[in-house]
Amino acid sequence: MRADQFLVTDEEYTHTAKEMSHHSGPPTEVLPSNWASPVDYRQGTMHVRVELKSTASSKGIRWLVVFGQPGVYTCGTQKSMNGPGIYEWDTPVSKYSCKGDGYDFGAPPKSITYVIRDASGVKVDSGQPYAGAPDLSLYYPLEARVTVTMVSNGATYVPPAPEMDASVPDAGAPDAMAAPDAAAVDDAGQDAGVWGAPDAEILPDASMPSAPGPEADLGTPSGAAHGTIVHGQGCSLSSRPTKGDHSAWWLVGGAAFALWRRRAR
Numbered sequence: 001m002r003a004d005q006f007l008v009t010d011e012e013y014t015h016t017a018k019e020m021s022h023h024s025g026p027p028t029e030v031l032p033s034n035w036a037s038p039v040d041y042r043q044g045t046m047h048v049r050v051e052l053k054s055t056a057s058s059k060g061i062r063w064l065v066v067f068g069q070p071g072v073y074t075c076g077t078q079k080s081m082n083g084p085g086i087y088e089w090d091t092p093v094s095k096y097s098c099k100g101d102g103y104d105f106g107a108p109p110k111s112i113t114y115v116i117r118d119a120s121g122v123k124v125d126s127g128q129p130y131a132g133a134p135d136l137s138l139y140y141p142l143e144a145r146v147t148v149t150m151v152s153n154g155a156t157y158v159p160p161a162p163e164m165d166a167s168v169p170d171a172g173a174p175d176a177m178a179a180p181d182a183a184a185v186d187d188a189g190q191d192a193g194v195w196g197a198p199d200a201e202i203l204p205d206a207s208m209p210s211a212p213g214p215e216a217d218l219g220t221p222s223g224a225a226h227g228t229i230v231h232g233q234g235c236s237l238s239s240r241p242t243k244g245d246h247s248a249w250w251l252v253g254g255a256a257f258a259l260w261r262r263r264a265r
Helices: 247-264
Strands: 005-015 022-025 045-054 061-069 072-075 079-081 085-092 097-099 111-118 142-151
Touching: 005 022, 005 111, 045 061, 045 079, 061 142, 079 085, 111 142
Parallel strands: none
Antiparallel strands: 005 142, 022 111, 045 085, 045 142, 061 072, 061 079, 061 111, 072 097
């Protein structure tokens, strides 16, 4: 593991129609327990590399990577894919989209989910209006090898060993090292664990910058040990008090007690 980057997962798998659009599992690597120190990855970048080995048809897809923690998850940007090849893209942590309150960016994810959508961004699920619906065999099975790497702020991603490219054309070469998408938006389709959830909006592709969409208002974030989500500002770290800082609650309680005593008089 390098000091400025580390591998989160390296998985070769077959995505089947039985799984629908979501393939989930724990990270394949032993991860640092603290992503804030001694190296701070909370303002860094997630680099995704997908070696798409086979597809069920010529239908184009979009690929999305989701990090999950209990009760909350966060998504990177999508990448368009058209047939077998190697595709790479970056998402700054500051551009993640969020679902739920309290995702701790200073801690590792408990699960990683790969979400498959059609070329326009609709999840390829039973009951969804994806291109070619209801024929899931147009998209599944597909075979892929996926690596996800966290890179610290200001560091440059170092590609994996050449053996990953074995006899697969580099379909992502033109934009493999392109600048990350500056407009990742909230995934309103509940992408981490509810495969049948409706899509309220279509996300932009990682290689097609567009104006950011509004974040869903999911309430006030709860404190987290290494930083909290601030809705409406992407998934940036919050300056709010952490779980160990209860001074704000003491102030509120003290004010309420003083008001009660005044009324009691």
